[in-house]
Amino acid sequence: xxxxxxxxxxxxxxxxxxxxxxxxxxxxxxxxxxxxxxxxxxxxxxxxxxxxxxxxxxxxxxxxxxxxxxxxxxxxxxxxxxxxxxxxxxxxxxxxxxxxxxxxxxxxxxxxxxxxxxxxxxxxxxxxxxxxxxxxxxxxxxxxxxxxxxxxxxxxxxxxxxxxxxxxxxxxxxxxxxxxxxxxxxxxxxxxxxxxxxxxxxxxxxxxxxxxxxxxxxxxxxxxxxxxxxxxxxxxxxxxxxxxxxxxxxxxxxxxxxxxxxxxxxxxxxxxxxxxxxxxxxxxxxxxxxxxxxxxxxxxxxxxxxxxxxxxxxxxxxxxxxxxxxxxxxxxxxxxxxxxxxxxxxxxxxxxxxxxxxxxxxxxxxxxxxxxxxxxxxxxxxxxxxxxxxxxxxxxxxxxxxxxxxxxxxxxxxxxxxxxxxxxxxxxxxxxxxxxxxxxxxxxxxxxxxxxxxxxxxxxxxxxxxxxxxxxxxxxxxxxxxxxxxxxxxxxxxxxxxxxxxxxxxxxxxxxxxxxxxxxxxxxxxxxxxxxxxxxxxxxxxxxxxxxxxxxxxxxxxxxxxxxxxxxxxxxxxxxxxxxxxxxxxxxxxxxxxxxxxxxxxxxxxxxxxxxxxx
Numbered sequence: 001x002x003x004x005x006x007x008x009x010x011x012x013x014x015x016x017x018x019x020x021x022x023x024x025x026x027x028x029x030x031x032x033x034x035x036x037x038x039x040x041x042x043x044x045x046x047x048x049x050x051x052x053x054x055x056x057x058x059x060x061x062x063x064x065x066x067x068x069x070x071x072x073x074x075x076x077x078x079x080x081x082x083x084x085x086x087x088x089x090x091x092x093x094x095x096x097x098x099x100x101x102x103x104x105x106x107x108x109x110x111x112x113x114x115x116x117x118x119x120x121x122x123x124x125x126x127x128x129x130x131x132x133x134x135x136x137x138x139x140x141x142x143x144x145x146x147x148x149x150x151x152x153x154x155x156x157x158x159x160x161x162x163x164x165x166x167x168x169x170x171x172x173x174x175x176x177x178x179x180x181x182x183x184x185x186x187x188x189x190x191x192x193x194x195x196x197x198x199x200x201x202x203x204x205x206x207x208x209x210x211x212x213x214x215x216x217x218x219x220x221x222x223x224x225x226x227x228x229x230x231x232x233x234x235x236x237x238x239x240x241x242x243x244x245x246x247x248x249x250x251x252x253x254x255x256x257x258x259x260x261x262x263x264x265x266x267x268x269x270x271x272x273x274x275x276x277x278x279x280x281x282x283x284x285x286x287x288x289x290x291x292x293x294x295x296x297x298x299x300x301x302x303x304x305x306x307x308x309x310x311x312x313x314x315x316x317x318x319x320x321x322x323x324x325x326x327x328x329x330x331x332x333x334x335x336x337x338x339x340x341x342x343x344x345x346x347x348x349x350x351x352x353x354x355x356x357x358x359x360x361x362x363x364x365x366x367x368x369x370x371x372x373x374x375x376x377x378x379x380x381x382x383x384x385x386x387x388x389x390x391x392x393x394x395x396x397x398x399x400x401x402x403x404x405x406x407x408x409x410x411x412x413x414x415x416x417x418x419x420x421x422x423x424x425x426x427x428x429x430x431x432x433x434x435x436x437x438x439x440x441x442x443x444x445x446x447x448x449x450x451x452x453x454x455x456x457x458x459x460x461x462x463x464x465x466x467x468x469x470x471x472x473x474x475x476x477x478x479x480x481x482x483x484x485x486x487x488x489x490x491x492x493x494x495x496x497x498x499x500x501x502x503x504x505x506x507x508x509x510x511x512x513x514x515x516x517x518x519x520x521x522x523x524x525x526x527x528x529x530x531x532x533x534x535x536x537x538x539x540x541x542x543x544x545x546x547x548x549x550x551x552x553x554x555x556x557x558x559x560x561x562x563x564x565x566x567x568x569x570x571x572x573x574x575x576x577x578x579x580x581x582x583x584x585x586x587x588x589x590x591x592x593x594x595x596x597x598x599x600x601x602x603x604x605x606x607x608x609x610x611x612x613x614x615x
Contacts, residue, residue: 053166082123089116118148145188165184180575192242196244260573269310270311273560275541313365329372349397366388368386370383371383371384382442448465499532512541523536545566548569
């Protein structure tokens with residue numbers, strides 16, 4: 001035991017001596033102190049938490065990653081870097097996803113723990129690029145960061161929340177490049193600037209430290225210039241020129257797009273917003289559905305004076321099934337739990353239909369759909385999260401079933417197959433699965449689009465789609481609606497298939513938290529990416545209109561009730577992004593994969609990093 005302890009102590013001393021003597025190569029400043037590394041990581045945590053809405057400090061997004069990047073590249077303690085990176089990610093998501101605690105505290109912790117894994121994933125690639133291959137961070141960071149953002153936005157159905165781009169949603173000149181690259185292109189520019197600042201700082205600190213070790217007379221002859229750059233016309237380093245060049249190109253492109261006259265006023269839409277927070281606690285106070293229904297019909301009556309072409313209600317404004325399969329089902333064969341609702345839901349259906357006919361306007365509302373099929377081998381009862389479109393012609397409403405259902409919130413994974421025992425276990429501990437009730441919804445099969453005739457625009461016909469809730473967070477959903485609907489697995493057609501989007505959502509599960517404003521900010525990118533106007537009606541807020549340049553107007557703020565009537569904007573542009581999708585972000589994924597392949601080969605060959613005894 002004594003020998004082992006002595007051996008370990010000797011090894012620690014050897015490593016400490018090796019780290020202290022680690023060379024200062026090519027102007028990179030080494031961060032030897034773990035305390036300094038922790039302090040810088042905490043600073044990055046604070047900066048990242050201050051850039052997202054509703055915080056007004058979005059300019060900090062251009063430097064928020066710099067302290068952490070300095071740690072990742074500059075610290076010789078590799079394992080410590082990965083640990084501190086994971087803890088940084090975990091704390092960031094735990095703090096900034098606080099609003100998930102309201103519906104599910106356990107889910108908040110689990111999601112934060114999963115998302116935190118992307119930080120060491122990024123750190124490993126950056127250390128390899130910066131320390132072993134001497135690639136400047138201004139070049140490496142944007143490719144690595146955006147590649148990880150796309151993977152995070154797709155893996156396990158995806159969670160593309162807190163992209164770097166989302167912090168600058170009000171910087172209209174910058175976000176216009178989204179119609180080429182998606183929101184990921186904006187993240188790329190921001191990450192490049194973060195990397196360039198990190199490069200400049202490391203160069204400055206390295207030069208300063210090197211110069212301070214020389215005699216005073218020599219330091220005077222070779223004193224470093226501002227941030228380490230020599231004062232000459234060719235003195236700017238590549239990462240600075242690269243990052244500033246990206247920013248200038250993005251801003252010039254943005255200004256050109258903002259000056260184009262491609263938008264026109266579309267049909268007049270009345271967005272209706274109630275303020276009815278949702279609680280998973282059965283003991284919490286819940287308004288009666290009939291009272292909520294009465295509120296919304298009264299709100300429609302108030303909006304009637306503005307003569308809108310379409311009334312837009314939120315997702316599930318109150319509990320109801322509106323599909324004809326349920327309303328016309330034989331009451332005797334209905335389960336008792338549903339039988340008592342049939343007449344009430346039919347009354348709501350009649351009121352919506354009558355309103356549309358009497359006012360010559362369309363009514364779009366969220367509701368659930370319930371199907372019974374005793375011969376279904378998988379499930380005798382299928383529920384869908386749906387949008388219903390009531391037209392003035394009195395015909396039965398058309399319907400769209402949500403394709404992208406939210407894991408755990410709307411559906412539990414592993415429902416069928418050999419892992420069903422996991423599904424049952426998770427369902428039992430979920431807040432909605434009490435007493436064994438299987439609340440999971442089925443995903444829709446098609447990206448359906450609809451048409452309407454506008455009375456306020458000389459009977460012109462418009463095409464639109466209705467993404468439900470978090471579907472406007474998923475870039476592929478809005479793009480599929482725009483570039484061609486059809487079944488979820490079908491190939492896309494050419495040409496722009498819609499004129500605008502109507503987003504209905506129920507953010508009441510998150511009370512009056514920052515989630516509501518963040519959700520609105522993400523929606524702005526869907527508008528720019530596909531050059532479509534958006535009208536959104538959200539329970540508890542934020543309801544608003546977004547034009548095809550991402551400009552937000554006619555908002556109904558968080559926690560208030562009311563309506564706004566305005567034309568939803570229509571744009572003639574058919575964007576590059578709508579045509580090619582996330583090709584740019586996939587390029588970043590390829591670069592990230594190449595870095596990891598190169599890292600693996602280097603590790604197999606036993607090649608050490610340039611600056612450290614640890615890889």
